[in-house]
Amino acid sequence: MEEKRPFEDDRLYTVSQVTKACGISRSTILRMERDNLVVPANTNTDNSYRYYDLFNVFQIQQINYLKELGLKKSEILKYYDTNGDITEPLQILENKLMLLRQSVELLRLRKSEEENMIISFYDFPEQICYTRKAKSSGSADTYRIMYDLCQEAVTKGYELLSSMPLFGINMRTDFLKGDFSEKDFDYICCVPLAPERAPEEAEVIPACHAVSLLYHGSYEHPEKPFLALGKYVSENDLIPAGPLRVVGIVAPYVGKMISPENYVTRLVLPIE
Structure with a gap:
C-alpha cells in the first residue's frame, strides 16, 4: 500500500x-x-x-x-x-446491511410464536456452492439429502459460508397453478461455500431479483407457504424467471433440539 x-x-x-x-x-x-x-x-x-x-x-x-x-x-x-x-466498500456494506435487515426480519418472525408469513421482494446474491442433483418427494427427503451433502462438504475440508444457510433449487411448478400434487420432483441441493476458498468443483448460482415468502410455522402442512406464494404471483401478474429456491433457516437461532414448529423457511422465486 x-x-x-x-x-x-x-x-x-x-x-x-x-x-x-x-x-x-x-x-x-x-x-x-x-x-x-x-x-x-x-x-x-x-x-x-x-x-x-x-x-x-x-x-x-x-x-x-x-x-x-x-x-x-x-x-x-x-x-x-x-x-x-469507496465504490466497492459501499457495495460490500450495502450487502451486509441487507443481510442484517433480513436477520432482524427473521428474528421478529420467530418472536411472534405463531404461524406467520411475510411476502416481500428480495435480491438473492450470487452464491458459490457445493451442489448435487437429486429427486425429492418432500421436505423430510430433501433435508436428508441436504444434510448428507453438507456432511460431505465438511469431510472434504470445504469452508462453509456462515452468512448463507443451506438451500435448494426446487423444480416443482404446480404451486404456481394453485396445486401441490407433484411428486418426486427434481431438486438441486446447494451448500454455500466461502468464495475465496471454493474448490474447482463448486458451482456458481447466479444472483436474481425475486419475490420472497418468509414462513414460520409447522411442517405438517408444507403446501401452505407454496400455495400462498403461488397465489401472490398470480394475483400480481408476476412472471417467474427461474426455478424456486428454498432456503431452510434453522441453524442461526437455536441449539440442536429445535422444535419443527419453530422452523423458518424462505421461498425465493426469481421474477422478471
Whole structure:
C-alpha cells in the first residue's frame, strides 16, 4: 500500500504510545505492518525500533473502524490502493446491511410464536456452492439429502459460508397453478461455500431479483407457504424467471433440539 501523508510533523511515537492511543496490542500493530496496511513513519536501522506519527495513529483508527464494519484485509488494502475509492466498500456494506435487515426480519418472525408469513421482494446474491442433483418427494427427503451433502462438504475440508444457510433449487411448478400434487420432483441441493476458498468443483448460482415468502410455522402442512406464494404471483401478474429456491433457516437461532414448529423457511422465486 502506497504511503500518503497529508501533513508533515516531526513528532514521533513509540509502539507503546500508539497501542494506548488506539486501544490495540503490539502484536496487532505488527500484524498490520506485515499485511502492508501500516508503514511506520521511521524505523531505527540500529535496533529496528519502530516510530509512528499522527498519520499512523489516524490510519490505524480507520483500519479498525473498517474492520468493525466487516471489511476484510484484502478489501481494506484495495480501498487504500485505489486512493480511497469507496465504490466497492459501499457495495460490500450495502450487502451486509441487507443481510442484517433480513436477520432482524427473521428474528421478529420467530418472536411472534405463531404461524406467520411475510411476502416481500428480495435480491438473492450470487452464491458459490457445493451442489448435487437429486429427486425429492418432500421436505423430510430433501433435508436428508441436504444434510448428507453438507456432511460431505465438511469431510472434504470445504469452508462453509456462515452468512448463507443451506438451500435448494426446487423444480416443482404446480404451486404456481394453485396445486401441490407433484411428486418426486427434481431438486438441486446447494451448500454455500466461502468464495475465496471454493474448490474447482463448486458451482456458481447466479444472483436474481425475486419475490420472497418468509414462513414460520409447522411442517405438517408444507403446501401452505407454496400455495400462498403461488397465489401472490398470480394475483400480481408476476412472471417467474427461474426455478424456486428454498432456503431452510434453522441453524442461526437455536441449539440442536429445535422444535419443527419453530422452523423458518424462505421461498425465493426469481421474477422478471
